[in-house]
Amino acid sequence: MHPMFDRLVALLDARSASYRVLMHDAEGQSARVAEIRGTEPGQGAKAMLCSIKGQAGPYALVILPGDQKLDMKKVGAALGGKKAELVKAETAMELTGCRIGAIPPFVFDERIQLIVDPALTTRYAEIAFNAGRLDASMVLDTKDYLAIAMPRLLDISQT
Template identity: 30%
Template sequence: MSKTTPATVALTKAGVAFELFAYDYDPDAPRVGLQAAQAVGKAPEQVFKTLMTLVDGAPACVIAPSDCEISMKKLAAAIGGKSAQMMKPADAERLTGYKVGGVSPFGQRKTVPTVMDETAVLFDQILINGGQRGLLLGVAPEAAARAAGARLVDIKA
């Protein structure tokens, strides 16, 4: 496993400190984010998943705790749209340059509107995918939001 990904390069370039957490990725896990949290010994609400969505047909990125569901209505409103849906995995891979299960909000091929669930600030450090399956990055929430160009909003269902 490479410890250098477009995500780690982007964070380093932005001067954002991060910690690497490698784990054995299980593609068959019912909820990959929960499996990742368990594998690294962190609370599920501290390990954030990265989801690629469409808001009124335009791509958007969502960073949310691995143990929660996203309110598509709240997401659409946060981006300034009327409706939201999940992006197809193949489209997410093409847009971001990452494989599903390894999508990071950092270092994506194209900049898209990004939101992060506001509960991130409850922690000194959150873990976010590092750009490949089995690699998480521990980052201060405010620094992560800044590096991802994310607004902190309530997006939980």
């Protein structure tokens, strides 16, 4: 399999989480993968690794519904700066072990804080996400996600 996929399965099993795995064609685009999964776009946990613009860190893995757009000023403020930017693909791979589009909504590196937009956790009973690879998704009970990931909840979507 894939190290991140295996790590997620082990974590969710250890915590007796309610989840299911879906294998599918490789896809990283939010709307298309939701269609493949048979879920709503808003259930998709879109994960993006950010840092303060022009700086190498601090880092935040920001998670928002797949049908929302990220507000870089809100993320920048959350990190103690003015504006955030997406990290380069190489940095994302180095810090998460995943390519962009496959990053799950969990943090396993102490250099990264996890920030989740509450809109993801209030609209649906389950969230869906790519599980460390573009051809595997997990659909996870939202309450289990919150209990296991323990994210900082913050409005980071554009209004």
